[in-house]
Amino acid sequence: MRKLVKPTLLLLAVLLLAMTAACGKSSKSDELTTVKFSEVIRSIFYAPHYVAMSQGFFKEQGLNVDMNTAQGSDKGAAALIAGTADISMVGPETTIYIYNQKGDKTLKVFHQLTAKDGSFLLSREKLDNFTWSDLSGKTVIGWRPGSSPQMVLNSLLLKEQVTDANVITNIASPAMAGAFTSGQGDFIQVFEPVASTLVNAGKAYYVASLGEDFGAYPETSYVATSDYIQSHADIIKKFTAAVAEGAKWLNAASDEEIVAALKPFFDGTTDELILQSVNRYKAQDTWPTDPVLTQEQFDILQNVLVENGVLKAEEKVTKMDDVVDMSFAKQLGKSD
Structure with a gap:
């Protein structure tokens, strides 16, 4: 019996080592x-x-x-x-x-x-048949100077020959919606889901997609x-x-x-x-x-x-x- 025990224990040890090694390889391959x-x-x-x-x-x-x-x-x-x-x-x-x-x-x-640009223009007041000339003399809460949404908006205003819109560009993006709902600005330019959140809450009205109106960008x-x-x-x-x-x-x-x-x-x-x-x-x-x-x-x-x-x-x-x-x-x- 003693002669049988030692080979059996040895075999078990070898199997255990093999399983450990296999697990180690599997764990290593699963690392991200x-x-x-x-x-x-x-x-x-x-x-x-x-x-x-x-x-x-x-x-x-x-x-x-x-x-x-x-x-x-x-x-x-x-x-x-x-x-x-x-x-x-x-x-x-x-x-x-x-x-x-x-x-x-x-x-x-x-x-x-x-x-495309991903921002949308919302208004404080409901507007029928919006045109970009409606921004004339109005205040828009926009994005920081040199950012893509700010430049797309500016290029659209240049194209539509709107030269007297007051675009605010110094409000940090997380604070833009709060500034608008607290009464600042006539319009706001925001991304989703902020745009839909403001509209569904009755805080703003959807008027335009800058992505659609500007085109490929x-x-x-x-x-x-x-x-x-x-x-x-x-x-x-x-x-x-x-x-x-x-x-x-x-x-x-x-x-x-x-x-x-x-x-x-x-x-x-x-x-x-x-x-x-x-x-x-x-x-x-x-x-x-x-x-x-x-x-x-x-x-x-x-x-x-x-x-x-x-x-x-x-x-x-x-x-x-x-x-x-x-x-x-x-x-x-x-x-x-």
Whole structure:
């Protein structure tokens, strides 16, 4: 019996070690790579990103997205330069600003998330048959100077030859709705779900979509430093794939599924408002099925920057590839 016990114990020990090793390998393979991510503001305008998080598309790619809200593209770009963020969701104009500073680091757009401006104009008083000339002599609570929504509004006013609207640009984005409901301004320019929240609460009236009235505009992009893209190409590829999957899912999901996916990111917002916001963005073709920033879109962007006086004509980036890397977006759907 003693001769049988020792081999049996030895066999058990070997099996135990093998199982431990296998568990160790499984645990190691299940580890996620953390990506420090900065979003510009919290808005349903960026729904594909939140879907990618809630539906596990990032995790399927082996990524853990550690998200914070910067409250401005300038702050999101600064986080990239400082190294406190790996990837930021910001306006693509930030890459041009940083490039022209000729500093040690440059930024590049690698995924185009939105194809229109995402803000809406609301009025304090009910207006029938709104035209942009109705802003003449009125006060509008708007966005900070140089931000995409501010420039889109200004370009629209220039196009409509409205020269005497008073646009307030020094109220922080989280405080804009509160300033309006407390009596400041005749109009306010806000994103969803804030727009629908104010309208449904009887605090404002919907009058116009800046995305529809202005037209094509590459407002929001995923951006990283050139160094990070080069040294973490695998992460950029996986990140791009996850967000693209989020956009695809959003276009096919039921109303109930969409609400459930977005609810964790908009605590206190009703199901009705979430769905209303998503449908409003869908109606204006906000989320492109192909997340590639084109030369035409890039030209529109730079023309708007020049028109708004934040970029001199001679400072235009002549070679888009200096601030844009669409190689990852172009590979979506292609076999390796």
